[in-house]
Amino acid sequence: MKKTKFVAFLLVMLMVLQVVSATAFAAKNVVVTTKDAEEGCIVSLEGLSIGKGFFIEPTFVAYQDIMNKYNVEKEAITAAMATGYVFDSLGITVESTGDGWASDSFYMGTIDNIDDPSVPAEFPDFLMENETFVELIESETNSDANLGEFDYTSSAGWMVTVNNYMINKGAGAWLLVNEPDQPADYPVVNNIPVIRWQFSVYGYGADLGTDQVWGMEPLYAAGNRSALYQAIVKYKSNELYGTNDDFTTAIDAYVEACKVLNTEQADIDLLTNQIDIDAQQLIEAAQGGAEHQRVDITDTLNATLEHVYNLAETNGLSVGATGGEWAVLGLARSEKYDLDNAIFTDYYTKVVEYVNEHATEAGKLHSRKLTDNSRVIIGLSSINKDATAIAGKNIVAPLNVLSDVSWQGLNGPVYALIALDSRNYETTDANLRNEFINYIVEKKCATGGWGLSGTKADVDITSMTIQALAPYYTTNEAVKTAVDEALVWLSANQNDEGGYTSWGSTSSESISQTICALVALGIDPQEDERFIKNNISLVDALMSFYDNGAFKHVATGSVDGMATEQALYTLVSYQRMLDGKTRLYDMTDVMTEEPVNPEYDENGFLKIESYINTPAIVTNKAGSTFNAQIGLTGWDSTKDYKLVDMIVTVPEGLRVTDVQATNNLTGGSVYYYVEEATGKLRVVYANLETYENVVVNATEFPADLFTVTFTMDEVLEAKTVDFAITGMSLKLGSDSQDPKMIHVINTMTDSSKATSELKKEVAVFAYELYTGDGIDIIPADKKAVAVLVTELEVATTITYTDGTVLRYNKQLSDKTGVATYVTMVAAETSMDEMNKVANYTMVAGTPASITFGDVNADGVINAQDALDTVNAWLRKTEVTTDDTMLAMNVNGDSRINTYDALGIVDNFVNGTEFIVVTYGARFSAN
Amino acid sequence: MEQINDIKITEQEQEEKKKKKRILLIILLILLLIALGVTLFFILRKNYAKPTIKLDVPSKVSISGDREFTIDIPLSDMPEGVLYPAASFSISFDKSRLEFMGIEEGNVFVLADNGFDLPNWGVNNERSNDIGLINIMYLDQTAGKYAFTSEGFSKEDRNILVRLKFKLRGSVIKGDVMNFVIEDAVLAASDSSQSLAMTKNTLNTVDGRTIADD
Structure with missing residues (x-):
């Protein structure tokens, strides 16, 4: 007899044959006894090795019932008796040796009518990969419905384990209570023995991973399923099972998961934990009133704001990881404090000092750690400060190089992306944001989250990364996939107390960051069940660290500055979401270009000012003309103004020849009159036909409203002429007795006065329009200059001493009323020298000219010019001449980009004056 | 008589030369008109071909x-x-x-x-x-x-x-x-x-x- 056959024979001797009269092959699913409080055991009958799942799913049987059936004491109950009770209850018969279930010589042989012979076996993959096993297979189908020794393979038969221990004697002799032969590590989970009858097809239990008797090495280490089976039994006995679809489906899913033969212990533990969570949530949901109770964060938020604000008032805020940008972020984004509050303005002053002291020429605040730049940019954005021009430095610029940013790890590009998006900062490369996003997505760990470096995910880094990617979640499929996986990971790693353990400790900061991540995606952390564990939400967990206006880093410690500031902006971000406001890091809401509604003083006077600008120099000869620009520093767009009126002092010798409203003012027409006796110009702007409202539609202030043209009738003796707005008001109605009908503009300011020098000879006044910053097309070593020239008799070509030929500009000339030329010169060119007429050569002749917006110089501003500007910014074409740069930069800032293209569109369609012209004329005043 | 005959021959030759010149001129004129027509055709076609x-x-x-x-x-x-x-x-x-x-x-x-x-x-x-x-x-x-x-x-x-x-x-x-x-x-x-x-x-x-x- 071969060795295997001999061993099989021994096995057979241990398995008792018995005839069973069961008629169905489906898993038996009868709960014999369900009372949790009762003592008892669990029995299952499994065909996992042949892919047939459970013949009897884990079933509880009470000791008392067994004692009654077999008339024995509890201490005498055997594994066979418990099995017999279940089998008998289900009508399952077996072929066995010994004198029935109560016999101490009971050995299971074949179980009758339990296996459907029409269904072939599906051996697990790990067995089919074992060549020795494959050779043992005699048939993939059973010859009849009985299942026992030698079915399918020559070494097949029933094996039994109690508490994951393959018992070393017959089931009829194995006591469930105080078994004398139980090993030292016999694991009785919850004092409920679990008896698993499993069909083995290889190695007399080697395929079950639990052979401890026959000397064959198990193919793997079987996990102990006792706790999991107990949970399944418990929830299958719940009244919701079979009556509540969600609950039933959920529990059945765990039963299905148990049908995998070689599940490892770690996965079994995971299933065991999760079944409790899922079942409890479904039970609570079914019970209705047991839902998670929301926490109102209002009081906590207000107290924390007050705490941090008081600290800021006392100590000031400065550049730094604590007591700096994160506090600024929380306080500013709460919108509880005006952005002109001293804590913010003082902070800004300190930032300027810090940048002066620490920033490199390139704008780096630290030689390698560019999160310093990102953090300061975020702080500045939150108080509506442009970080591209701080103390003459552009601290955004260093973020344009991915390799520099990512040097310190993943948090480099994560915070760089947040900083860039905080104020929609432009990047030198239009694709830079995509590069950042791709880099970040690719760094995701296989487990589902992100880590600072390497492959180990971390809660804080994962949550910060989600915050950075949140703006792209709905538009970028790769981002959505990565973030969704990260959310699963975050949910799975949340602990039973609703928090997280990161960097070796359970900290409030990890909770804060996760809340921020969820909120950035629009997920309410108090509603999403994935993040409520044991009825404890992330917000509940964060509150457990709260202490009188501040937060602790760890629950057992004391309050901590960093923990408090992170909790503050976390609560602020959550409140913003609840209030329907923009995301914490989306600061575009404070960048609004809507007209600022001015405040009123106690007399009802508007707290806005008028201004008048006239050219610094004007030609002093009969017939010469020039223009003054008159405007306001604000406008109350909520009021229904019927007219604007003003009084301007006209210098002796000058005559008003025209008054025009600019495009900023609509709804009415200009009416004016100069009183000869006083020399006062009186102007009214109103719609006298329909009395409709007059409206200022400017999006930026100060805004020019009127252009007044003055003409000189004779040469004047004076060296200067002085102008002043002596009165200006906005009227809401005609009732002069009602003070509420008039809003008086404050004209008692220096800006309401202007002076122009009278020049009888050729004179120049040069002023800077802008200087390039080297980022977008305009080199940092070049600046644009405008030059007013008086007393030009005829068309004149003007050349500066360095050989630069100036370009005549009709737009500025028309605006100021004085011939104006423009040019690009080296940035270091002295404006003092450019203001000396002796440094220019002037020759009669038609000068070269440029027109702002006419990029291709074809005499027409149209779509080609806008497209050429876009192409230049996209670097599809190269801008090779200063003239093209001057024509393209219609916004008059330090670079050429799509804003200029839009400026051209706006000018073409709406007639909006180019900013370079508006400001060019404004700068032309002394 | 011989002199008169010589004169007549010379006049005939001159007449034939004039006739040849006229034919040549007409041919040149026709060629010029054809060239002008072709040129105009291409110019106009190019113009009409524009969107x-x-x-x-x-x-x-x-x-x-x-x-x-x-x-x-x-x-x-x-x-x-x-x-x-x-x-x-x-x-x-x-x-x-x-x-x-x-x-x-x-x-x-x-x-x-x-x-x-x-x-x-x-x-x-x-x-x-x-x-x-x-x-x-x-x-x-x-x-x-x-x-x-x-x-x-x-x-x-x-x-x-x-x-x-x-x-x-x-x-x-x-x-x-x-x-x-x-x-x-x-x-x-x-x-x-x-x-x-x-x-x-x-x-x-x-x-x-x-x-x-x-």
């Missing part, structure tokens, strides 16, 4: 009824293989007789993320009525991703870029003539040498006029 935008103005507009009418702006052709990411038109009209009501969609498409879409033109009705000039512009800020292309242009159909809607003002009486003039038009390509532009003489334009009628 044209036209103001399709109804010949008459009734002063009774709602007094509204629409001007289609069709484009005759669009070269293949060229992207036109921007386009603009400046069209003047008599603002004292007409109120510009706005634009309506045409049927020439631009590229879109998932195929084609109608372009989103920019226009300012109020300003147009203020200055008597309608400035319409489309700009694809990606310079190509959302451009006009021959793929969005059907050679079989009448390709209307955009429609202009007008209303006669109350002062208009029967017999009033109203002119519409394309002051500038361009379908701009990134390589401006491929643009269809009035300023470059690569785009023909046809203006329009209408007469107020009963």
Whole structure:
């Protein structure tokens, strides 16, 4: 007899044959006894090795019932008796040796009518990969419905384990209570023995991973399923099972998961934990009133704001990881404090000092750690400060190089992306944001989250990364996939107390960051069940660290500055979401270009000012003309103004020849009159036909409203002429007795006065329009200059001493009323020298000219010019001449980009004056 | 006699020479005319081959009824293989007789993320009525991703870029003539040498006029 056959024979001797009269092959699913409080055991009958799942799913049987059936004491109950009770209850018969279930010589042989012979076996993959096993297979189908020794393979038969221990004697002799032969590590989970009858097809239990008797090495280490089976039994006995679809489906899913033969212990533990969570949530949901109770964060938020604000008032805020940008972020984004509050303005002053002291020429605040730049940019954005021009430095610029940013790890590009998006900062490369996003997505760990470096995910880094990617979640499929996986990971790693353990400790900061991540995606952390564990939400967990206006880093410690500031902006971000406001890091809401509604003083006077600008120099000869620009520093767009009126002092010798409203003012027409006796110009702007409202539609202030043209009738003796707005008001109605009908503009300011020098000879006044910053097309070593020239008799070509030929500009000339030329010169060119007429050569002749917006110089501003500007910014074409740069930069800032293209569109369609012209004329005043 | 005969022979020779000269002159003249014709043919063909935008103005507009009418702006052709990411038109009209009501969609498409879409033109009705000039512009800020292309242009159909809607003002009486003039038009390509532009003489334009009628 071969060795295997001999061993099989021994096995057979241990398995008792018995005839069973069961008629169905489906898993038996009868709960014999369900009372949790009762003592008892669990029995299952499994065909996992042949892919047939459970013949009897884990079933509880009470000791008392067994004692009654077999008339024995509890201490005498055997594994066979418990099995017999279940089998008998289900009508399952077996072929066995010994004198029935109560016999101490009971050995299971074949179980009758339990296996459907029409269904072939599906051996697990790990067995089919074992060549020795494959050779043992005699048939993939059973010859009849009985299942026992030698079915399918020559070494097949029933094996039994109690508490994951393959018992070393017959089931009829194995006591469930105080078994004398139980090993030292016999694991009785919850004092409920679990008896698993499993069909083995290889190695007399080697395929079950639990052979401890026959000397064959198990193919793997079987996990102990006792706790999991107990949970399944418990929830299958719940009244919701079979009556509540969600609950039933959920529990059945765990039963299905148990049908995998070689599940490892770690996965079994995971299933065991999760079944409790899922079942409890479904039970609570079914019970209705047991839902998670929301926490109102209002009081906590207000107290924390007050705490941090008081600290800021006392100590000031400065550049730094604590007591700096994160506090600024929380306080500013709460919108509880005006952005002109001293804590913010003082902070800004300190930032300027810090940048002066620490920033490199390139704008780096630290030689390698560019999160310093990102953090300061975020702080500045939150108080509506442009970080591209701080103390003459552009601290955004260093973020344009991915390799520099990512040097310190993943948090480099994560915070760089947040900083860039905080104020929609432009990047030198239009694709830079995509590069950042791709880099970040690719760094995701296989487990589902992100880590600072390497492959180990971390809660804080994962949550910060989600915050950075949140703006792209709905538009970028790769981002959505990565973030969704990260959310699963975050949910799975949340602990039973609703928090997280990161960097070796359970900290409030990890909770804060996760809340921020969820909120950035629009997920309410108090509603999403994935993040409520044991009825404890992330917000509940964060509150457990709260202490009188501040937060602790760890629950057992004391309050901590960093923990408090992170909790503050976390609560602020959550409140913003609840209030329907923009995301914490989306600061575009404070960048609004809507007209600022001015405040009123106690007399009802508007707290806005008028201004008048006239050219610094004007030609002093009969017939010469020039223009003054008159405007306001604000406008109350909520009021229904019927007219604007003003009084301007006209210098002796000058005559008003025209008054025009600019495009900023609509709804009415200009009416004016100069009183000869006083020399006062009186102007009214109103719609006298329909009395409709007059409206200022400017999006930026100060805004020019009127252009007044003055003409000189004779040469004047004076060296200067002085102008002043002596009165200006906005009227809401005609009732002069009602003070509420008039809003008086404050004209008692220096800006309401202007002076122009009278020049009888050729004179120049040069002023800077802008200087390039080297980022977008305009080199940092070049600046644009405008030059007013008086007393030009005829068309004149003007050349500066360095050989630069100036370009005549009709737009500025028309605006100021004085011939104006423009040019690009080296940035270091002295404006003092450019203001000396002796440094220019002037020759009669038609000068070269440029027109702002006419990029291709074809005499027409149209779509080609806008497209050429876009192409230049996209670097599809190269801008090779200063003239093209001057024509393209219609916004008059330090670079050429799509804003200029839009400026051209706006000018073409709406007639909006180019900013370079508006400001060019404004700068032309002394 | 011999002298007389010699003289007669000389006269005949001279006559024949003159005759030959005339024939040669006629041939040269014919050749010159042929060359001129061929040249004119190519010039005119080139000119007529240029795409044209036209103001399709109804010949008459009734002063009774709602007094509204629409001007289609069709484009005759669009070269293949060229992207036109921007386009603009400046069209003047008599603002004292007409109120510009706005634009309506045409049927020439631009590229879109998932195929084609109608372009989103920019226009300012109020300003147009203020200055008597309608400035319409489309700009694809990606310079190509959302451009006009021959793929969005059907050679079989009448390709209307955009429609202009007008209303006669109350002062208009029967017999009033109203002119519409394309002051500038361009379908701009990134390589401006491929643009269809009035300023470059690569785009023909046809203006329009209408007469107020009963």
